[in-house]
Amino acid sequence: MHPVVRKLSIYATFSSEEESALGLAFTQTFEVGPKTPVVFQDDPPQTTLFLLKGFASRRKALSDGRDQILAFMIAGDACDMGVALLEKRDHGISTLSTSAVFARVSQDALRHLADQYPKIRDAFYWATLMEESIGREWIVNVGQRHAAERMAHLFCELYHRLNAVGLANGHNVEFPVIQQDLGAALGMSTVHINRTLQLLRDRGLIAFGDHRLTILDLPGLERLAGFDDTYLHIRARYNAGHAGSVLPRPA
Amino acid sequence: MHPVVRKLSIYATFSSEEESALGLAFTQTFEVGPKTPVVFQDDPPQTTLFLLKGFASRRKALSDGRDQILAFMIAGDACDMGVALLEKRDHGISTLSTSAVFARVSQDALRHLADQYPKIRDAFYWATLMEESIGREWIVNVGQRHAAERMAHLFCELYHRLNAVGLANGHNVEFPVIQQDLGAALGMSTVHINRTLQLLRDRGLIAFGDHRLTILDLPGLERLAGFDDTYLHIRARYNAGHAGSVLPRPA
DNA sequence: CGCCCACTTGATTAATATCAAATACTGTGG
DNA sequence: CCACAGTATTTGATATTAATCAAGTGGGCG
Numbered sequence: 155m156h157p158v159v160r161k162l163s164i165y166a167t168f169s170s171e172e173e174s175a176l177g178l179a180f181t182q183t184f185e186v187g188p189k190t191p192v193v194f195q196d197d198p199p200q201t202t203l204f205l206l207k208g209f210a211s212r213r214k215a216l217s218d219g220r221d222q223i224l225a226f227m228i229a230g231d232a233c234d235m236g237v238a239l240l241e242k243r244d245h246g247i248s249t250l251s252t253s254a255v256f257a258r259v260s261q262d263a264l265r266h267l268a269d270q271y272p273k274i275r276d277a278f279y280w281a282t283l284m285e286e287s288i289g290r291e292w293i294v295n296v297g298q299r300h301a302a303e304r305m306a307h308l309f310c311e312l313y314h315r316l317n318a319v320g321l322a323n324g325h326n327v328e329f330p331v332i333q334q335d336l337g338a339a340l341g342m343s344t345v346h347i348n349r350t351l352q353l354l355r356d357r358g359l360i361a362f363g364d365h366r367l368t369i370l371d372l373p374g375l376e377r378l379a380g381f382d383d384t385y386l387h388i389r390a391r392y393n394a395g396h397a398g399s400v401l402p403r404p405a
Numbered sequence: 406m407h408p409v410v411r412k413l414s415i416y417a418t419f420s421s422e423e424e425s426a427l428g429l430a431f432t433q434t435f436e437v438g439p440k441t442p443v444v445f446q447d448d449p450p451q452t453t454l455f456l457l458k459g460f461a462s463r464r465k466a467l468s469d470g471r472d473q474i475l476a477f478m479i480a481g482d483a484c485d486m487g488v489a490l491l492e493k494r495d496h497g498i499s500t501l502s503t504s505a506v507f508a509r510v511s512q513d514a515l516r517h518l519a520d521q522y523p524k525i526r527d528a529f530y531w532a533t534l535m536e537e538s539i540g541r542e543w544i545v546n547v548g549q550r551h552a553a554e555r556m557a558h559l560f561c562e563l564y565h566r567l568n569a570v571g572l573a574n575g576h577n578v579e580f581p582v583i584q585q586d587l588g589a590a591l592g593m594s595t596v597h598i599n600r601t602l603q604l605l606r607d608r609g610l611i612a613f614g615d616h617r618l619t620i621l622d623l624p625g626l627e628r629l630a631g632f633d634d635t636y637l638h639i640r641a642r643y644n645a646g647h648a649g650s651v652l653p654r655p656a
Numbered sequence: 657c658g659c660c661c662a663c664t665t666g667a668t669t670a671a672t673a674t675c676a677a678a679t680a681c682t683g684t685g686g
Numbered sequence: 687c688c689a690c691a692g693t694a695t696t697t698g699a700t701a702t703t704a705a706t707c708a709a710g711t712g713g714g715c716g
């Protein structure tokens with residue numbers, strides 16, 4: 155199944171017509187090497203990127219070199235839904251330590267999809283809501299949780315997200331993130347990341363390395379993190395009688 | 406001018422017809438006392454709240470009592486645009502130490518507004534993009550900046566947002582936030598908030614207290630915070646030939 | 657007056673950053 | 687296949703930041 159369909163299927167069940175319409179929209183693809191910023195400046199703002207394969211990070215750099223990862227993106231995620239309305243990008247997107255494949259979709263194609271298939275429109279909207287919700291949880295994470303909880307929480311999130319789109323191989327997931335990236339995501343120094351990783355490993359909760367993450371004790375990890383998957387809205391499901399988007403759409 | 410119109414006018418200039426249509430939508434109002442959670446459970450999900458007067462906070466509590474403020478809302482802000490599509494709320498909204506006035510708007514009224522006035526639809530969408538952008542900056546704030554920078558950055562943000570909707574009285578703004586709230590917003594203990602406040606005061610950057618914040622040295626505060634107002638998108642402006650929302654809308 | 661709440665202060669402790677160096681690991685050219 | 691360069695990881699020692707604990711001040715108000 156196409157990664158975008160698989161992702162949106164968390165929310166809604168699509169007809170084969172809808173599925174193929176979605177699949178057709180994501181034909182113009184390109185690959186980006188490891189640790190490479192995905193450049194936007196040249197792109198017309200009428201274009202939106204979707205990540206089809208691999209991983210990417212949304213990030214914001216401060217002028218003095220510090221930088222913060224704002225989100226990890228996995229296959230099926232949209233990269234910049236919405237930014238087109240704003241005149242200036244306020245953050246960037248880069249691949250992690252492996253290469254990734256993106257699709258470029260024109261504004262027109264998206265609009266066409268949404269006009270023809272309200273369910274798809276709602277699914278896109280659901281996806282942005284989910285992303286916002288994850289962002290809120292990240293604020294809680296860096297604001298309130300200490301090192302081990304924070305890292306455990308990130309791992310739980312990633313595992314559940316990947317699992318929801320069928321990218322978890324048992325409790326083992328691809329996760330091409332180096333310790334420096336973890337630091338940038340969790341707001342911790344690399345040294346402290348290293349020591350916290352050891353703590354989680356010593357407790358038999360995870361194995362991490364070689365671009366992979368293995369959850370050895372999911373309940374234990376979730377307990378440590380205080381993890382509650384409500385915010386991922388993975389169980390939200392479209393149904394015919396649903397109230398629909400708040401951002402109003404035509405009847 | 407109606408607070409919602411004033412807020413959306415940052416983005417677009419409205420005709421008097423559009424203005425009155427907006428004004429008419431926000432007639433069902435109610436007041437909420439200080440430090441009160443704005444209860445949603447009873448509300449049908451077809452309803453959306455707008456903050457018309459005063460301040461509010463979006464917040465998420467952990468089971469052990471820690472809680473994190475995710476955003477401050479000011480007059481004109483929408484409270485839960487979008488949450489209706491999800492089956493479960495993942496956070497709450499409360500007033501701060503003063504009371505606030507909200508308007509309840511039905512899903513139908515919003516849809517009607519947007520159908521009839523595409524500019525209003527885009528403006529709503531712009532507002533949610535702005536909110537997301539602010540959320541991203543909060544992640545950077547708690548993740549990367551240390552105490553004084555972090556607090557200074559929050560004050561800069563609030564000042565610019567309030568100023569943009571005409572709620573800054575010179576460099577003096579209403580800000581009914583007690584030190585405990587600052588701690589919950591910035592992820593710091595109350596004691597440390599107190600000491601950091603003293604530092605900013607001693608440097609002659611701000612005055613804070615009695616539900617008000619005065620910026621005594623804006624350039625100095627912005628320099629300390631490393632503040633760059635791009636992310637507020639306060640200068641984004643609608644114009645006829647604009648590409649429009651990425652979330653597709655009817656032609 | 658006396659209580660509650662916010663704020664303030666001081667002392668101590670805990671968490672995390674920083675600095676510096678050593679040890680793996682990876683891919684490359686010879 | 688090896689040597690090497692460049693990264694990534696690990697470790698130890700120390701410094702700094704912020705949390706915690708505990709106690710006091712001060713104002714508003716029944």
